[in-house]
Amino acid sequence: MTTTHAHPPVPVNRIHVTPKAAAKVREFATKQGMEKFGLKVAVKGGGCSGLTYVLDIVDGPQPDDKIIDQDGLEVYVPKKAFVYLAGTTLDFSDGLNGKGFEFTNPNAKKSCGCGTSFSV
Amino acid sequence: MPPNPAAPFPGGPLICAPLTAMASQQTETRLHQTLAAAGAVFDGQFDEALHFGNPEAELDALLHGVGVIDRDRSTRISHIGPDSLDLLHRLTTNDLISLKPGMARGTVITSDRGRIVDVVTVAMKAPDNLLLLSDSSDAAPAMEFIDRYTIIEDAAVSDISAQTTRIDLIGPRATEVGASLVGQEIPQEMVVSGLIGRIAVDVVRYDWSKIPFISVIGPISEASAIWNAAVEAGAIPAGLHAFHTARVINGHTFPDAEQTDRFNPLELGLLPLVSFTKGCYIGQEVIARLDSYDKLQRRFMWMESDSPLRPGDKLSSVDGKRANVGEVTSVAPLKVAGRTLAMGFVRRGHWDWRSSLKCGEAEVVLTPEPVTWSA
Numbered sequence: 261m262t263t264t265h266a267h268p269p270v271p272v273n274r275i276h277v278t279p280k281a282a283a284k285v286r287e288f289a290t291k292q293g294m295e296k297f298g299l300k301v302a303v304k305g306g307g308c309s310g311l312t313y314v315l316d317i318v319d320g321p322q323p324d325d326k327i328i329d330q331d332g333l334e335v336y337v338p339k340k341a342f343v344y345l346a347g348t349t350l351d352f353s354d355g356l357n358g359k360g361f362e363f364t365n366p367n368a369k370k371s372c373g374c375g376t377s378f379s380v
Numbered sequence: 381m382p383p384n385p386a387a388p389f390p391g392g393p394l395i396c397a398p399l400t401a402m403a404s405q406q407t408e409t410r411l412h413q414t415l416a417a418a419g420a421v422f423d424g425q426f427d428e429a430l431h432f433g434n435p436e437a438e439l440d441a442l443l444h445g446v447g448v449i450d451r452d453r454s455t456r457i458s459h460i461g462p463d464s465l466d467l468l469h470r471l472t473t474n475d476l477i478s479l480k481p482g483m484a485r486g487t488v489i490t491s492d493r494g495r496i497v498d499v500v501t502v503a504m505k506a507p508d509n510l511l512l513l514s515d516s517s518d519a520a521p522a523m524e525f526i527d528r529y530t531i532i533e534d535a536a537v538s539d540i541s542a543q544t545t546r547i548d549l550i551g552p553r554a555t556e557v558g559a560s561l562v563g564q565e566i567p568q569e570m571v572v573s574g575l576i577g578r579i580a581v582d583v584v585r586y587d588w589s590k591i592p593f594i595s596v597i598g599p600i601s602e603a604s605a606i607w608n609a610a611v612e613a614g615a616i617p618a619g620l621h622a623f624h625t626a627r628v629i630n631g632h633t634f635p636d637a638e639q640t641d642r643f644n645p646l647e648l649g650l651l652p653l654v655s656f657t658k659g660c661y662i663g664q665e666v667i668a669r670l671d672s673y674d675k676l677q678r679r680f681m682w683m684e685s686d687s688p689l690r691p692g693d694k695l696s697s698v699d700g701k702r703a704n705v706g707e708v709t710s711v712a713p714l715k716v717a718g719r720t721l722a723m724g725f726v727r728r729g730h731w732d733w734r735s736s737l738k739c740g741e742a743e744v745v746l747t748p749e750p751v752t753w754s755a
């Protein structure tokens with residue numbers, strides 16, 4: 261996962277998952293045999309810059325999750341984490357030099373070298 | 381908690397100026413009456429026991445027997461929740477995730493620049509119940525740091541310093557006295573919960589480099605009872621003069637003197653509290669770079685002199701050509717083998733053991749290890 265800044269702005273009340281990233285999430289869910297699933301996107305403390313992205317394929321939302329429908333893919337974001345993620349785009353970069361899931365987070369003032377951690 | 385240079389000092393002249401300049405949120409330790417009854421001479425500023433009439437004997441107890449010290453002004457933090465250990469592991473320098481219930485381990489909270497925020501001992505009472513001990517008199521920096529990065533984690537910190545007391549047993553016989561108090565052995569880097577009489581306490585053992593060091597944490601309402609039990613078990617009441625002399629002899633850094641945002645853990649010699657294999661934490665990139673490329677520019681050393689030294693004194697090269705090549709940060713309040721013993725940092729290029737530096741006109745010798753104090 262890395263943080264980049266190459267995507268157009270996303271409304272601040274949303275998180276945007278690109279078609280490529282959504283397809284990859286569906287592919288992973290299918291491999292895991294999950295019929296009903298959603299993508300959990302969150303932030304936890306830690307990492308070089310203080311905050312670390314969390315991605316998980318889950319079978320449903322938690323009670324305090326904000327639910328965003330992204331072209332048929334449900335995205336679950338804990339309300340406490342949404343303030344750090346509002347307006348973020350999640351993309352997927354594959355290939356030999358691909359970086360996997362990539363975040364473009366307008367709230368991130370800086371991020372660590374490997375891109376999994378950021379600060380606001 | 382600086383010793384007061386003007387305080388009575390029957391063992392001879394006071395050697396040093398204030399060791400630290402801690403902010404005080406309390407004006408009186410909760411053991412004041414008990415300590416006064418034992419003959420304590422108090423620091424006028426922070427109302428802590430400087431000594432009990434014979435600081436040399438107190439130091440002798442800390443180095444060769446066992447002394448008991450009131451540490452009420454230190455920090456106790458409760459960190460509760462199933463995610464508490466994992467969170468601390470991700471935020472601080474040491475590998476904490478491998479801790480098991482009953483174990484204790486030191487770690488450093490560092491800023492994103494790798495500078496010290498606080499140094500804490502993490503005692504795992506249960507998988508979701510951690511006790512954090514710090515020498516700092518101010519819990520806020522550690523509390524605010526942990527709280528700031530608690531996002532989705534099921535964990536909560538609370539400052540329990542006001543509801544608890546901390547009484548330390550220090551010295552080679554501390555393990556024996558500690559075991560007699562709670563009726564069980566207290567291995568190094570372990571926390572045990574036990575009873576002193578009917579008083580429920582947590583006992584954490586986290587030794588200084590050469591001296592067993594045991595902290596007894598109990599309810600504040602029982603502070604006097606715990607103190608008295610320690611004394612009855614054979615511990616000698618000791619004050620800050622003996623305590624700070626013993627810690628300088630042991631090279632134990634302290635908040636406000638060395639454990640500040642001026643320094644990083646490697647400069648302070650806190651390598652055992654830093655894991656280079658655990659992965660990322662805040663400040664990790666800076667600390668890893670310092671280690672990998674041998675970029676350390678300052679290191680802490682012991683210093684001896686026949687002249688008085690004061691914290692903050694600047695050091696120059698012995699030929700006087702290079703100014704500010706080091707600085708004194710802590711001075712032992714009691715003379716050690718007849719000389720002033722201090723700790724401080726020295727810059728790269730000047731840190732050879734046994735070499736001399738100047739502090740004003742006084743000669744300061746960098747010593748690999750202090751001469752053991754003897755009465």
